[in-house]
Amino acid sequence: MIKELKSKGLSNTQIANEVGVDRKTVGSWLKKNTMPAYKTRAVKESKLEPYKAYILDRMNEGCVNAAVLYDEIVEKGYQGKLTILREFMRPHREKALSKASIRYETPPGKQAQVDWGEFFAQQADGKFKKLYAFIMILGYSRDYYLEFTENSKFDTLVGCHERAFAYFGGVPETILYDNMKTVVAHSHKAGSDKWNQRFFRFADHHNFTPVRHRPYRPRSKGKVERGVKYVRGNFWPRIKSFTDLVDLNEKALIWLDTKCNARLHQTTRRIPKEALLEELLQPMNLDPFLATDLVSRKVMNDCMVSYESNYYSVPFRFVGSRVGIRDLRNGMIEIYDETGSFIDSHRKLSGKHQMQKMKKHFEGLLTQNRQAKARKAPLVIPDQSPKVHQRPLKVYDSLIGEVTQ
Known part of the structure; x- marks a missing residue:
């Protein structure tokens, strides 16, 4: 066709426009006496090919994150680029996302x-x-x-x-x-x-x-x-x-x-x-699992313990003893004695230098203090010696005068 158009007087540029090829291609073909032959290129296997079945399986399981799958196949030996993986996953992604899942139901208590x-x-x-x-x-x-x-x-x-x-x-x-x-x-x-x-x-x-x-x-x-x-x-x-x-x-x-x-x-x-x-639930262990060591504090004379710059009351019988504080981090703290037995809980204070007292922690303390003071006070003991009638000295002088007359 090119040779025929050339014989009709068309230029290389006109021929190139007519048949849809480059002008230089027209010139090189006009120099040849035979039809140009094209060699079929050998199809090179994609670096991703050995991993495609694994990728599809993982996508069917619900993993459609290309970065995650890329890390997984790299560990298996993949040496290609992430872009190749993305291109392969694109037509399969929608199917994987829309795939119906089987709801996993569990029996009671399981x-x-x-x-x-x-x-x-x-x-x-x-x-x-x-x-x-x-x-x-x-x-x-x-x-x-x-x-x-x-x-x-x-x-x-x-x-x-x-x-x-x-x-x-x-x-x-x-x-x-x-x-x-x-x-x-x-x-x-x-x-x-x-x-x-x-x-x-x-x-x-x-x-x-x-x-x-x-x-x-x-x-x-x-x-x-x-x-x-x-x-x-x-x-x-x-x-x-x-x-x-x-x-x-x-x-x-x-x-x-x-x-x-x-x-x-x-x-x-x-x-x-x-x-x-x-629900067939098992009974829970009533002994708490103390995950961390309790914060040890000494109970002061005013029945208070200090924690994070605030003060909380404990029963007065623990004055002078050491107690453990457990911060639940949910707005509450718990207090335990030296044996690990629970004493009481407090609402956790915010800020600093605040005080929280419970009235029950001081009940009986006033009565006990009064009894203690009564025992230490001096006793008032009535005088038990015989009573002697006291007279003025002039009475005795007159009696002596009578005796001497």
Whole structure:
């Protein structure tokens, strides 16, 4: 065709425009006597090819994060770029996201799920304070427990568990956790070595089995993750103000009892607090697991102990003794004697140099003090000697005069 057009007097540029090729290509082809031949390029196998089956399997399991899958296949030997992986995943992503999941239901008493949520409250000075919400949900009944705390540290986590067990009236057989460091020490290890050993002892103390949530499998911990969203969307907007954590947790308990656990659950079509009666929970160990050493303080003469620059009363019989203070980090502190026996609890004071007294701690002290003073006072003893009638001296002078006359 090119040679024919050339024979008709067209220029190389006109021919190039006519047949849709470059002008230089027209010139090189006109110099040849035979038709140009094209060699088929050998298709080079993609660096991703050996890993495609693994990637599709992981996407079917619910992991659609390209960065996560990239790290996994790099460990298996992949040497390509992340962009190649993204291109391969793009047409499969929508199918993986829309894939129906099989709901995992547990029998009564079998499992609970635990997670933390972060919330922010505005203080009087305009600054925002971070609060932590501990949430435990029973798998069968969907009964919730909610508690707000100052932090999510180990001793706080342990205390929240024990109060949740008390609220539910028992302990489930297993509890599911994500990879929080207070629970899981080594996510890559197996057996008991993967657990934080202090938490493992706590689980043994209350006779339940901790179960680790499999990474990148959000559906396996969906109950409690939806629970955090439910608290954020249903409870938190109801709270316009609160005085302290104790006040906030009192509001949370009212919400649990009157709204959350009293509603018709959309999945089970049952009321959680009624289904709770069917949970086959184990009895909880009534001895608290003291996760941290108690803060030792000496009881002063005024029946007060100092903690974080504030003062709290204890029964007067402990004056001069040492007691232990346990900060629950939920707005309350507990006081124990030297044997570890519980004495009393106080609402935690904010600020400094404040004092909190309980009237009952001083009952009997005033009476005892008065009795002690009476015993130490001098006794008034009546004079027991014979009484002698006393006369003026002039009487005796007159008597002597009579005798001498």
